[in-house]
Amino acid sequence: MQTLHLTAEEEAMLGGRDGDGVALAMRVIIGQARISDAPRLVEITSAHVDSCLYHGQVSLDFAHRLVELGARVRVPTTLNVGSTDLIHPILVRDQELAAAGRELMSAYVELGCTPTFTCAPYQLPNRPGLGEHVAWAESNAIVFANSVLGARTDRYGDFLDVCAAITGRAPYAGLQTTEARRGTVVFDCRPLGDFLHSELAYPLLGHHIGSVVGAGIPVLVGIPAQVSEDDLKAFGAAAASAGGVALFHAVGVTPEAPREFADLPVHEVDLDTLHRVRRELSTTGKLDAVSVGTPHASYAECVRLAELLKDGPPLKVPFYLSTNRHTRERLKGSELDLLENAGVTVVVDTCTYVTAILSPDWKNVMTNSGKWAHYAPGNINVNAVLGSLAECVASARAGQVVLE
Structure with a gap:
């Protein structure tokens, strides 16, 4: 095992110079660095935090403890999806989960995180560039940052992500290093x-x-x-x-x-x-609803959906579109009106496979997302059908699965 070398600045953070919250976060980062046999820590320029998605009381306990200790993020930090849609709270069927989710999302905003609540932070302005060290959680954000942007982030799970944001540091290990890429x-x-x-x-x-x-x-x-x-x-x-x-x-x-x-x-x-x-991913030929936008639909995808819905017969089954607040703001006006008037329910801040939004009576759901088709059967007890966006629209209009 290598010896972990800390700079004077990092030793000071660990020793409590910047408060107990920073010291706690630094202990977590150092613990992970030792597990991953990192020789040192690396300074990061941004973070994306997945810990704001509620997974039980421990999620709240950790966030509240950081707030109580006066911790604040020291790099620009975006937030992943939460467990409720804060703009359309009526969409969430489990109000107990929604209340816990709302409390957790608020705690992370108190820590100084930006309330983006999206699984696709790379669709936002000021995304990282080639060779830039960041600490991103959420699996699709990680792979996009590393692959498409050429930024550098390892896979960071809950709690480790926010600790990296608070300290501005991550272990120099895994995909932060050139040899591992x-x-x-x-x-x-x-x-x-x-x-x-x-x-x-x-x-x-x-x-x-x-x-x-x-x-x-x-x-x-x-x-x-x-x-x-x-x-x-x-x-x-x-x-x-x-x-x-x-x-x-x-x-x-x-x-x-x-x-x-x-x-x-x-x-x-x-x-x-x-x-x-x-x-393998399409386990039914029936259709009760359609859910698209996992990861969150981009502006271009939303516009394309609006174009597909502009002319033609009405939708015969419920149709859900998940996107982020930033994109929804860009759509405001004719495009958002067209989507909603066509019968599309626009969901923000969360996703339909992690939150109780779809009716439990709907057992057969079509999607354009391989990720949704993979996770939704286990998460929300549905059968999935995978199709293109055009196939999803055609199927919703027909009230049955239509594949090209």
Whole structure:
């Protein structure tokens, strides 16, 4: 085990110079650094905190203790989804959970965090750049920051994330280091051909690759250079859910993708494989509701949904769109009016697979998200159907599953 070296500034924080809250947070960071055999800590420029999602009394106890000790974040800190929609509280069916969630979300705002309440902080202004050290929690945010932005964050769980924000430090270990960011296995996606130009390719590809590599670092060959950030978001979210992927490289697309990888094992991905994945993720042919926007829908995705709903027959089943406050503000006006007038329920601050928003009577739900299709059956006891955004709209209008 390496000796952990602290700077004079870090020793002072640990010794209580900046108060008991900072000292507590530093003890947590140092404990993790020793577990991960880090030689030192690294200064971070931002944090994204997942601890604001309520998981029981311990969530409140820890946050309240930090507040009582006078702790405040010292780097810009965004907040992940919480357990309630603060703008539309009536949407949450479990009001006891909503009350606890509201209390927890408020405590993190008291610590100086920005009340973004989104799982997609990379859609907000001032996102980190290439090589920037950050401490982000939430699996899809981690993989996007590392892969698409080229920032550096390891996987940080609850409590560790806010302690990094309070100290401005994280262990220099894992994906904070250069050597840990090298690819481990190649996936040749070229056999997929034109299917790679469809949005459905990316949640399916992500789920497949995550299932194969676990916590490995995949290198993707054949991804079109014009692939959108929304497609990369969908891929990363599914790969992080089905496996433990925290970084991927897409050759010719992402900033750290290698040019040489002849020494790595290679897997080919074909259409039959992705058709099988779709069958695995689609466990019903019935339809009670539709839920899209996991991770939170971007402005471009919301606009596209509005365009799909502009003309055509009315929706026959409930339709939910999850997005963040920032995007909802951009939509205010004709686009938001169009969505809501078409029958779409816009959810912010949370997500329909982590909070009791959908009716328990709805057992068959369609989504465009590989992550939602992976988690929702276990979390909220539904059968899922995975489709493109256009298929979700067509199905909601027909009142039954419609696949191209």
